[in-house]
Amino acid sequence: AQSVTQPDIHITVSEGASLELRCNYSYGATPYLFWYVQSPGQGLQLLLKYFSGDTLVQGIKGFEAEFKRSQSSFNLRKPSVHWSDAAEYFCAVGAMEYGNKLVFGAGTILRVKS
Amino acid sequence: DVKVTQSSRYLVKRTGEKVFLECVQDMDHENMFWYRQDPGLGLRLIYFSYDVKMKEKGDIPEGYSVSREKKERFSLILESASTNQTSMYLCASSLPEVHGYTFGSGTRLTVV
Numbered sequence: 001a002q003s004v005t006q007p008d009i010h011i012t013v014s015e016g017a018s019l020e021l022r023c024n025y026s027y028g029a030t031p032y033l034f035w036y037v038q039s040p041g042q043g044l045q046l047l048l049k050y051f052s053g054d055t056l057v058q059g060i061k062g063f064e065a066e067f068k069r070s071q072s073s074f075n076l077r078k079p080s081v082h083w084s085d086a087a088e089y090f091c092a093v094g095a096m097e098y099g100n101k102l103v104f105g106a107g108t109i110l111r112v113k114s
Numbered sequence: 115d116v117k118v119t120q121s122s123r124y125l126v127k128r129t130g131e132k133v134f135l136e137c138v139q140d141m142d143h144e145n146m147f148w149y150r151q152d153p154g155l156g157l158r159l160i161y162f163s164y165d166v167k168m169k170e171k172g173d174i175p176e177g178y179s180v181s182r183e184k185k186e187r188f189s190l191i192l193e194s195a196s197t198n199q200t201s202m203y204l205c206a207s208s209l210p211e212v213h214g215y216t217f218g219s220g221t222r223l224t225v226v
Contacts, residue, residue: 046214049213049214092214
């Protein structure tokens with residue numbers, strides 16, 4: 001079965017500093033990987049996704065993520081965080097063998113201090 | 115530009131009531147999903163549907179049922195609401211392949 005681990009429940013970063021949110025997955029074959037962001041009281045918005053090819057993927061709002069098969073990781077990064085990035089971030093994994101169901105991590109809450 | 119619409123943002127119901135949560139999408143997506151979101155647990159799949167009148171149980175279907183009579187609408191039903199069903203409920207839709215989901219804004223349900 002697929003599983004997703006986001007080791008950090010909360011992260012606090014100063015505005016302008018770099019950010020890395022960790023995501024590890026457990027799955028035998030090549031997964032499809034996603035990062036979503038949720039602002040308070042809102043639904044989830046897709047930031048980026050990885051299916052195949054270049055292991056560094058670019059997303060919206062200046063985010064990027066790198067797929068590392070050897071580490072079963074798909075970490076999200078941003079070089080310079082803005083106060084508006086404060087939100088909850090979810091990593092998710094899917095696979096054709098499991099239909100179109102996604103499994104989500106527990107989420108990481110990002111706080112940005114000025 | 116709203117694509118997945120959940121009928122209520124906030125809902126307060128009494129224990130034992132039958133509760134309907136409605137979700138409508140205008141993207142002609144085949145797949146629709148209901149998740150519940152709880153702090154520290156992330157999103158957990160309740161039910162999903164690959165097509166009209168088709169439904170499959172997710173990871174936590176107990177106490178819930180669903181209805182999909184039309185392609186664009188997917189309803190979640192709490193047959194007899196209980197306090198442990200107080201949660202944020204998220205509806206999502208997608209194309210048949212693994213493309214990722216489009217989510218609604220969520221319904222925060224409180225059962226008292």
